[in-house]
Every structure is written in C-alpha cells, then in structure tokens.
Amino acid sequence: MDTSVLTDSLKLFALLPFPEIDPVAFSLGPIAVHWYGLAYVVGILCGWYYARQIARRDHLWPHDRSPITAAHLDDFMVWVAVGIVLGGRLGYILFYDFAAIAQNPIRAIEIWNGGMSFHGGFVGAILAIILFSRRNGIPVLSMLDTIAAVVPFGLLFGRLANFVNGELWGRLSDAPWAVVFPTGGPFARHPSQLYEAGLEGLLLLVVLAMLVFWAKALKRPGFIAGAFGVGYALSRIFVEFFREPDVQLGYLAFGWLTMGMLLSLPMVAVGIWLMARARVSPSS
Template sequence: MLEVLNTLAVMPFPDIDPVAFAIGPVAVHWYGLAYVAGILCGWLYARRLAANDALWPQDRSPLTAAHLDDFLLWVAVGIVLGGRIGYVLFYDLAAVSQDPMRAIEIWNGGMSFHGGFLGATLAMILFARRNGIPVLSMFDTIAAVVPFGLFFGRIANFINGELWGRISDVPWAVVFPTGGPFSRHPSQLYEAGLEGLLLLAVLAFLVLRWKALKWPGFVAGAFVCGYGLSRIFVEFFREPDAQLGYLAFGWLTMGMVLSLPMVALGVWLMLRARKSAA
C-alpha cells in the first residue's frame, strides 16, 4: 500500500523540449538561453552596483559601466573554456585519454562549475590588471551577480533532465526520462534555490545593507563559502557522476571534494577583508 501511495505522489517530469525554438536549421536550446539570461541579468545588476559610489571604499566605485561592458566577452570565454576543461579533467579524463576528440564533444558530458569558476577567476585577474582595477573589488563585483547564472543554469539542467538526484520516495520526487524508471530528488531545483535565489539574497543583503563592498574581498569570500556549503549539502541528494561514483565512505563525491577548499578559501577571504578594514 505504501508503494502505491509513493507512486501516486511522484511528480511527472514536465514535457519541455530542450530546444526552446528553431530558426530554420538553427536550434536554440534552453541551456544556451540560460547562459544568456544569467550573463545579462548579472551584467545589468553589476552596472547598478558600479554606478553607486556610496557602496565602495572611499565612496568611489573602482569600475565603470564601460569596464563591465568590455568584461562580458572576457568572462564568457573564461566560463566556457574553464567549464569544459574542468569537466574533462575532473570528471571525464579517462574517457578523453582514450579518445581525445571527446574533449570537444560537449554533448558527451557537459560543463563543470568548478572549472568555470577557475576560468572566470583567471579572466577577472587578467582584466583587472589590464584596466587598473583592484583585483579584490573585481572579484566582489562579479561574485555578487554570479547567482543569477547559477539559478538559470540549474533550471536548464532540470529542463534537460540531467544531473538528477538520488533515488527517493519523497512526494516531490520526479521520474526523469534519462534516469530510469525510478523516482529521484529534483536536485537541480534544490541547487537553483540554494546556489541561486538564497545566495543571491544573502549577497544582496551584505552589499546593500552591510555595505560589504567597502571591505574588498568580503563579498567574494561570502560567495565562495556560500556556494561551497550549498553544493556540499545538495551532493547528499544528487546522483554522483556515473564514471566516478562515490569516492569514499559510501557518500563522498567529487563535488564535495572540490567544494571543501572553496569553503576554506571563502572563510579566509572574509576574515582577511574584515581584518584589513579594522
């Protein structure tokens, strides 16, 4: 009887075509639109932060709208290249070593957030130094807006029926088309809520109410720490990558291993920023 009730409680997977629309032979996927939406929202929000001198040290913004316009291309390249290279190195190296062409076959696997994070970080450092912008303030600006991209990206993961969660009988479990006949945690939506909406709200509070941009490095640290903690939590509900499985103890995943240093780095950045401001 319990199995019947659990089956009735399972949410059906929404029948959403991964292709949002097509113009002739060109198909536009929701995943691509998610990248565009995340970058666009982040760019608009960052321009508003940069325009408000009262939020920054000495009441003077170190960035201009022109800086942020130019940075769009830099960060897009950093995210895409870093995300793909990170996926290959962290999750698919064995397969790529057997077939090097697989590295450019983005339909075999996908993007790694941690790789995209490193790529975007490198882009920020190079851009800041090129334009005479304090690196930590550059980090803070971008960190404050990254949750937009995380939110839209995780929604796109859900629409694509990928990166689903572990088998579960919770009332909101979903049977994904690619996840076998089992009901699973919609872990993509958990991530959208935690890494996207909640983290965005926390960072906005720090920036707008605490004026945390006046402490260079603090907002970046809060983002890095907040993402790491959110990801570690969701990993307990997310199915580990099939080619890796659990690394140890029957629960430790690669996502957790890569997120632990982020938590430590985030805490260090926040402490450093507060000590420097004291």
C-alpha cells in the same frame, strides 16, 4: 521479495512524472536554440545589468568611489564568457571525464557528449578577473566582489535549465515532490537541480545583495567574494547528499563523498580566509 521493499518501490512509481518540456526553446530555420544555451545568455545579461547597478553607486565602495565603470563591465563580458566556457569544459574533462578522453582525445571537443563543470568555470572566471583587472588598473578584490555578487543569476538559470533537460537528477526518493525523470529509470528521484537553483541561485543572490546594499560589505574588499565561496560551497555540499553522483565516478569514499563535495571544500577554506582578512577602508 521483502514487502517493505515492494511497498517502497510502488511508492516511487506513484510520484510525479517529469513535465514534458522540450529542451529546444525555439528554432530559427535549421538552428535550434536550447533552453540551456538561453540560460547562459540570460544569466550573463542579468549579471551584467546587476553589476552595472552596483558599480554606479559610489557610496557602496571604499572612499565612496567606485573603481569600476560601466565601460569596464561592458568589455569584461567577453572575457568572463570565454573564461567560463573554457574553464567549465576543461574542468569537466579533468574532474569528471578524464579517463574516457584519455582513451579517445577527440572526445574533448565533442561537447554534445560532455558537460560543463561549475568549479572549472569558476577557476576560468577568476583568471579572467585577475587578467582583466590588472590590465585596466582595477583592484582585483573589488572586481572579484562585483562578479561574485552576480554569479548566482547564472547558477539560478543554469540549474533550471538542467531540470528542463532532465539531467543531473537526484537520488531515489519517495518525497511528495520527487520526479520520475525520463533518463533516470522508472523510479522517482529528488529534483536536485531545483534544490541547487533555490540555494546556490536565489537564496545566495538575496544574501549577497543584503551584504552589498545593507551591510556595505564592498567597503571591505574580498568579503563578498569570500561570502560567495562559503555560501556556494556549503550549498553544493548539502545538495550533493540528494544528487546522484556522476555514473563514471560514483562515490569517491565512505559511501557518500562525491567529486562535487571534494571540489567545494577548498572554496570553503579560501572563502573563510578572504572574509577574515577583509578590512574596512579608512575612509568608509
């Protein structure tokens, strides 16, 4: 064996072990409450509260009047939860697990054997926003901006939950912070879930907050939504270079292109278009 390969292998074995965190946060009798489920709940609740704080500040909006009320946001929680869950599951089926489900359709409802796709949940949330906004007489772009500003909460907690579950880990690495995941073989890997939590969650949340409260970007309907699309997509594409591709798909082309990258490219294009077309309101 090449000595350099052996040395690298030993270095990989010597890095951080995966912290022993029980995926079950707590149990209520026979009901086990998982961290992943809690992440969805906490992300939605934090987003709901933050959206209410944005909506109640009239000076942030065109004509110095918010088109969204607290009651709107209360009602929308059900709509967006359904959109995210259905869209996320359907997106995973179509983009990541279609071949297996085509052979065994019952697998589509076996959620314990599958996952959720962010891009599918994103589409589901957008459809929920469009339908809800039109039904309640809210400008679609303003509602889209509000939700885009709070989505990073869900991404932050969701990626942290992925780490706790030891899933969606990264590629082999000898970095000092690399982790040996229980389901990732004997070698250390990039904790790509934490990279995503930091970039798609925390950093994007701060950048969008600066645009909302300092740059008054809500006065340009569509700008915040566009900034979110570009910010998320570029973060995801970057992290995909460190994240292990889904085993059933592997690399799609060139030895590095992944499904996550491919699905993020349209978000960059649409995001740039939304930001470019956004105009300052005459009364802002």
